[in-house]
Amino acid sequence: MAEHVQIREVGPRDGLQLVKTMLTAEQKLEWCRRAGEAGIEEVEVTSFVPPSVMPQFADAGEVARGAVGLGGFTAAALVPNLKGAQRAIEAGLRKVNYVLSASEAHNQANVRRSTQESLENFKDIIDFRNDLAKNSSVRVQIAGGIATSFGCTISGKVDESRVLEIADKYLEMGADELIIADTVGYANPAQIRRLMSAVLKVAGSVPVACHFHDTFGLGLANATAALEAGVRAFDSAIGGLGGCPFAPGASGNINTEDTVYLVESLGFSTGIDIAALLELRRVIEAWLPGERFTGGVARAGLPKTFQPVPAHDQRRPRRAAT
Amino acid sequence: MAEHVQIREVGPRDGLQLVKTMLTAEQKLEWCRRAGEAGIEEVEVTSFVPPSVMPQFADAGEVARGAVGLGGFTAAALVPNLKGAQRAIEAGLRKVNYVLSASEAHNQANVRRSTQESLENFKDIIDFRNDLAKNSSVRVQIAGGIATSFGCTISGKVDESRVLEIADKYLEMGADELIIADTVGYANPAQIRRLMSAVLKVAGSVPVACHFHDTFGLGLANATAALEAGVRAFDSAIGGLGGCPFAPGASGNINTEDTVYLVESLGFSTGIDIAALLELRRVIEAWLPGERFTGGVARAGLPKTFQPVPAHDQRRPRRAAT
Numbered sequence: 001m002a003e004h005v006q007i008r009e010v011g012p013r014d015g016l017q018l019v020k021t022m023l024t025a026e027q028k029l030e031w032c033r034r035a036g037e038a039g040i041e042e043v044e045v046t047s048f049v050p051p052s053v054m055p056q057f058a059d060a061g062e063v064a065r066g067a068v069g070l071g072g073f074t075a076a077a078l079v080p081n082l083k084g085a086q087r088a089i090e091a092g093l094r095k096v097n098y099v100l101s102a103s104e105a106h107n108q109a110n111v112r113r114s115t116q117e118s119l120e121n122f123k124d125i126i127d128f129r130n131d132l133a134k135n136s137s138v139r140v141q142i143a144g145g146i147a148t149s150f151g152c153t154i155s156g157k158v159d160e161s162r163v164l165e166i167a168d169k170y171l172e173m174g175a176d177e178l179i180i181a182d183t184v185g186y187a188n189p190a191q192i193r194r195l196m197s198a199v200l201k202v203a204g205s206v207p208v209a210c211h212f213h214d215t216f217g218l219g220l221a222n223a224t225a226a227l228e229a230g231v232r233a234f235d236s237a238i239g240g241l242g243g244c245p246f247a248p249g250a251s252g253n254i255n256t257e258d259t260v261y262l263v264e265s266l267g268f269s270t271g272i273d274i275a276a277l278l279e280l281r282r283v284i285e286a287w288l289p290g291e292r293f294t295g296g297v298a299r300a301g302l303p304k305t306f307q308p309v310p311a312h313d314q315r316r317p318r319r320a321a322t
Numbered sequence: 323m324a325e326h327v328q329i330r331e332v333g334p335r336d337g338l339q340l341v342k343t344m345l346t347a348e349q350k351l352e353w354c355r356r357a358g359e360a361g362i363e364e365v366e367v368t369s370f371v372p373p374s375v376m377p378q379f380a381d382a383g384e385v386a387r388g389a390v391g392l393g394g395f396t397a398a399a400l401v402p403n404l405k406g407a408q409r410a411i412e413a414g415l416r417k418v419n420y421v422l423s424a425s426e427a428h429n430q431a432n433v434r435r436s437t438q439e440s441l442e443n444f445k446d447i448i449d450f451r452n453d454l455a456k457n458s459s460v461r462v463q464i465a466g467g468i469a470t471s472f473g474c475t476i477s478g479k480v481d482e483s484r485v486l487e488i489a490d491k492y493l494e495m496g497a498d499e500l501i502i503a504d505t506v507g508y509a510n511p512a513q514i515r516r517l518m519s520a521v522l523k524v525a526g527s528v529p530v531a532c533h534f535h536d537t538f539g540l541g542l543a544n545a546t547a548a549l550e551a552g553v554r555a556f557d558s559a560i561g562g563l564g565g566c567p568f569a570p571g572a573s574g575n576i577n578t579e580d581t582v583y584l585v586e587s588l589g590f591s592t593g594i595d596i597a598a599l600l601e602l603r604r605v606i607e608a609w610l611p612g613e614r615f616t617g618g619v620a621r622a623g624l625p626k627t628f629q630p631v632p633a634h635d636q637r638r639p640r641r642a643a644t
Contacts, residue, residue, distance in 0.1 A: 156626040185618070186625045188587035189546045216618035216625065217536075217580040218587075221543040224511045251622060258539040265510035265540075296507070296538035300573060303508045303538065304478040 002269040002309045006233040007260055008042040008209070009035040011284070012063070013078050014253055015241030016056050017047075021288050025059040029066045031284060035238070036073035038276035039311070040256075043067065044097060044235070045075045048084030054245075064091035076143075080111045085125045089132070089140055096129075097179060098122055099145035102163050103152035106183070110147070110244075119169055126174045143177035144170030145211070147244075149195065151186030160195050167199055177207045179235070182222065183244050185215025185251065189225035196229040209233035212254045214240060214294065219254035220262050227266060234259060238281050240294030255295040257281065261302065264309045271311035274302060324591040324631045328555040329582055330531070331357040332366040333606070334385070335400050336575055337563030338378050339369075343610050347381040351388045353606060357560070358395035360598035361633070362578075365389065366419060366557070367397045370406030376567075386413035398465075402433045407447045411454070411462055418451075419501060420444055421467035424485050425474035428505070432469070432566075441491055448496045465499035466492030467533070469566075471517065473508030482517050489521055499529045501557070504544065505566050507537025507573065511547035518551035531555035534576045536562060536616065541576035542584050549588060556581060560603050562616030577617040579603065583624065586631045593633035596624060 012028045023031075032043045045067040051058035060077065067075035068091070076095035079085045085096050100118035101107035107115045125142055132138045149163045167178055180199055182192075192210075200208055210226045212219050212234070223234055240255035260272045274297060281298055285291075334350045345353075354365045367389040373380035382399065389397035390413070398417035399410045407418050422440035423429035429437045447464055454460045471485045489500055502521055504514075514532075522530055532548045534541050534556070545556055562577035582594045600620055607615055 151625060151627045153626060184625075185622070186627055188584065189543075190588050214539075214618070215622045216583060217542050217577065217616070218584060218618070220539050221511075221546045221584065224543045224546065251618070255539065261538060262510065262540060262543065266512050294539070296536070296540070296573070300507070300537045303473060303506075304475060305473045305508055 001312050002267055004232065004312065005227070005263045005268040005270055006041055006209070007256060007263065007270050007272060008044065008233065008235050009040045009238065009256055010044040010211070010235045010253060011237035011239070011241055011256070013044040013047050014235070014243075015237035015239070017054065017245055018243040019241065019288050019291050021291075022056055023287060025062045025066060027287055028059070028063045029070065031280065032067045032073070032075065033070050034276070034280040034283070036070060038280060039270070039272040040073055041271070042074040042076055042095070045077055047078040048087045049078075049080055061087060061091045064088060064093050068092035079125070081121050082124045082128060085128065085142075089138065094139065095141045095143070096125070097143045097145055098125060099147055099179075099181070100166070101147040101152070101183070102158045102166055103148040103155050105154040106148045106152045109154060115166070119166070122170065122175075123173050130174070141176040142174070143179050143209070144175035145179035145181055147181045147183040149180045150182040150191055151184065153184045160198065163195060164198055164202060167202055171203065171206060175206065177209060178203055179209045179211050181211035182213055183211075185213040185219070187212070187222050188218060189221050192222045192225040193229050196226050196231055200230050207233060209235060211235040213242065213251060214254050215251045220258060223254060223259060223262060224266070227263070227268070238277060238284060239298070241288075241291065252292070252294055257297045258295050261297050261306065265306065267309060269309040269311040274308070323634050324589055326554065326634065327549070327585045327590040327592055328363055328531075329578060329585065329592050329594060330364040330366065330555065330557050331362045331560065331578055332533070332557045332575060333559035333561070333563055333578070335366040335369045336557070336565075337559035337561070339376065339567055340565040341563065341610050341613050343613075344378055345609060347384045347388060349609055350381070350385050351392065353602065354389045354395070354397065355392050356598070356602040356605070358392060360602060361592070361594040362395055363593070364396040364398055364417070367399055369400040370409045371402055383409060383413045386410060386415050390414035401447075403443050404446045404450060407450065407464075411460065416461065417463045417465070418447070419465045419467055420447060421469055421501075421503070422488070423469040423474070423505070424480045424488055425470040425477050427476040428470045428474045431476060437488070441488070444492065444497075445495050452496070463498040464496070465501050465531075466497035467501035467503055469503045469505040471502045472504040472513055473506065475506045482520065485517060486520055486524060489524055493525065493528060497528065499531060500525055501531045501533050503533035504535055505533075507535040507541070509534070509544050510540060511543050514544045514547040515551050518548050518553055522552050529555060531557060533557040535564065535573060536576050537573045542580060545576060545581060545584060546588070549585070549590070560599060560606060561620070563610075563613065574614070574616055579617050579619045583619050583628065587628065589631060591631040591633040596630070
């Protein structure tokens with residue numbers, strides 16, 4: 001049986017950070033629903049940031065509630081602080097992705113505080129989550145994300161020891177998952193293999209995901225290196241949308257369709273129906289005129305030689321065969 | 323000292339196969355000249371195919387003579403048969419890249435004969451080259467290229483044993499180099515690692531180059547896998563131009579700028595000045611309006627963390643510092 005790799009759709013969050021068109025909550029929910037129907041197990045549905053900073057997520061509560069209502073996939077959200085986490089959980093989310101930056105300068109630009117303060121904020125979120133678990137039936141998974149783990153457009157090089165130190169602190173505080181992010185696309189495959197092997201070692205049984213951007217065309221080379229290092233979960237966005245507003249020159253996430261194609265070509269199962277992703281992509285392209293969509297599979301169709309890998313987990317609701 | 327990797331510019335040949343605009347011989351020679359000045363050691367300057375098939379190469383003789391006159395880089399040309407090789411050598415070229423397809427169907431579509439017949443034609447070229455060496459001071463290097471080595475848009479899967487068999491025959495007949503081509507972009511990193519390790523083994527001391535297309539976004543993931551397998555020479559095209567007219571849906575070559583960036587990021591030296599490539603790219607973009615140019619480095623600039631790797635070979639003429 002093929003080993004499973006989880007591809008998580010972050011398009012409704014990261015994919016919308018730089019686009020010029022505001023999508024409605026209904027459109028975002030269609031994105032989530034169809035991603036889930038295509039077999040995506042987890043969708044980062046929104047970001048609980050102040051609407052003054054990112055007005056495109058002013059509907060975060062509505063989208064989160066709607067996504068939870070859809071079912072069929074894990075709905076997660078990005079949060080930069082305790083307040084965001086509280087709003088996310090209140091809206092019904094049971095997975096919260098916290099993010100801080102390994103680069104001090106990027107953390108200041110992104111959330112206006114030091115990385116150390118951001119780590120202390122994470123502890124508050126974990127305490128809040130633990131109190132909730134003690135006093136109610138609400139169980140929430142908290143992921144610890146490390147942005148700019150492979151370099152920063154503001155400050156340049158980021159020491160691997162710093163990333164490992166932050167990973168260690170996250171684990172000590174009780175993170176349920178680590179997300180190692182190449183926010184600006186600076187990583188190369190050798191760097192990925194080195195750092196991800198070290199992160200997987202400190203993480204032990206705690207799941208580790210990678211979040212890659214394809215700024216320099218190395219996105220899928222980096223994903224390949226991470227797979228080889230042992231990473232089994234990746235963030236990606238349909239059409240390769242995405243980008244960090246506080247990382248000048250940054251461009252899109254790795255493309256979901258192409259990532260699924262790569263991962264299955266390497267013999268792993270994803271449980272994802274690429275044809276359904278391509279249909280969803282066409283819908284999103286119509287919503288977002290003028291945006292740069294990337295992707296080889298969308299342009300060229302799947303290779304004649306491509307064979308989808310059967311997924312072992314058949315319990316999850318899947319799109320009916322058409 | 324860093325290990326050297328040769329990046330060869332095939333834009334003036336492969337890069338022009340599908341473009342709508344006809345470049346003049348002067349423009350093609352400017353492309354060659356500036357590529358050489360940027361540090362590119364070998365340029366595939368044209369294709370000696372019948373002008374009735376590819377009118378954009380009707381000036382092959384003029385371009386080849388001009389490129390030889392420029393000096394500073396090895397000028398090579400693609401040839402599909404003995405007549406092409408004779409024309410190339412007559413024009414002054416001392417490196418000839420012969421190509422046949424591992425896929426029977428693609429070979430028929432491309433050169434209208436069987437792969438076996440193409441192999442026999444290669445023998446004629448080698449005999450011609452050997453006679454020339456015996457009777458004159460002319461020494462010509464003949465490379466044996468294997469198109470569709472990783473799959474074919476017409477016939478699908480291509481057996482690895484078939485590619486190895488053709489490689490073996492090329493070597494037996496006296497090929498000076500093997501070029502293993504993923505003409506349609508079907509390859510994945512696992513396949514590359516497997517096949518290229520086997521090819522390098524049979525090739526022994528004969529150099530082996532890879533020629534990749536980026537149809538599905540895996541071009542640089544595949545280049546990384548080939549580097550890891552031990553390949554030290556790659557074809558690429560500035561701006562990621564290129565494509566095979568007999569491979570429906572095929573798209574551009576791996577991008578020269580991004581390939582140099584990848585290879586140097588992994589610690590190899592290329593001797594190539596990326597800034598000079600980007601200037602050349604801007605010139606070519608102005609010549610070819612409406613074409614699809616790819617490339618992360620051109621869009622985002624080089625990462626702050628990028629450090630060019632010093633080349634060991636300082637004997638070659640290089641662009642003066644500006």
